Amino acid sequence: MRRYSLQLAVLLGLFFPVIVSGGEPGKVGIVKGLITIGGKPTADAVVSVEGLVQGNLKSQISDLKSIRAMMDQRDMKFLPRVLPVVVGTTVDFPNNDKTFHNVFSTSEAKKFDLGLYPSGKSRSVDFDKPGVVKILCNVHPDMEAFVVVKGHPYYATTDARGNYRLNGVPLGKYRLEVWHPDFGTRLVPFELVREGEVLAIDVDLKKK
DSSP states (O other): OEEEOHHHHHHHHHHSOOOOOOOOTTOEEEEEEEEEETTEEOSOOEEEEEOOOHHHHHHHHHTOOSOEEEOEEETTEEESSEEEEETTEEEEEEBOSSSOEEEEEEETTEEEEEEEEOTTOEEEEEEOSOEEEEEEESSOTTOEEEEEEESSSOEEEOOTTSEEEEEEEESEEEEEEEEETTTEEEEEEEEEOSTTOEEEEOEETTOO
C-alpha cells in the first residue's frame, strides 16, 4: 500500500499537470484515507475521484435506476448535514419534527421551494445536475444542510472517524477531490498503477 502526503501531492500538482486517463478496462484499485481538520476527524467531507472518462460515466449512471436518498428533518436539524448523491437521484425530505418546515434552495445546481408542510409529511426533489445544493428552511434559519450532486458514482462520505474508502477505481491518473461545507474544495493528484492496488491519501483541510 502506498501513501501520499498532502504536501507532496500538492507540490506535484503544481509542477506536473494531471493527465486525464481512462485507465485500463477491467483493472481497478482502491483509494482510502483519513480526512481531518487540524488533526481532528470530520464526518462532513465528500471525497470523490475526478478526471474520469465522461463516456464511461454516462453508461454507468444510466444503469442506476430509481435511485432514492433521504434527508431527515428531526430535532430542528437536517440529517445528515451533508448528503452526496449521483445525478438523477430523488431525495425525500420527511418532516419528523412537531412543527412546520419549508425546505428550499436558491443554489444554481438546483432551485426549488417545497412550501410549508406539517409533521409526518414528506416531499421530494429530483437532483438532475451536478453541483453543491445548499438546503435551508425559511421557518428556521439555523437549519442548513448540503446535497452534493456528483456526475459519477466514485464518491464517498467520511465516517465519524474521518475515514473514507473508494472501491473499484479504474487504473489511471486522476484528482482526488475533498469537499467540506466549511473549508471548500481541496484537490490532490494521484495515480493508480497496479490492479488491486490500495492507495492511501490522508488530507488535513487546515494544512495547505
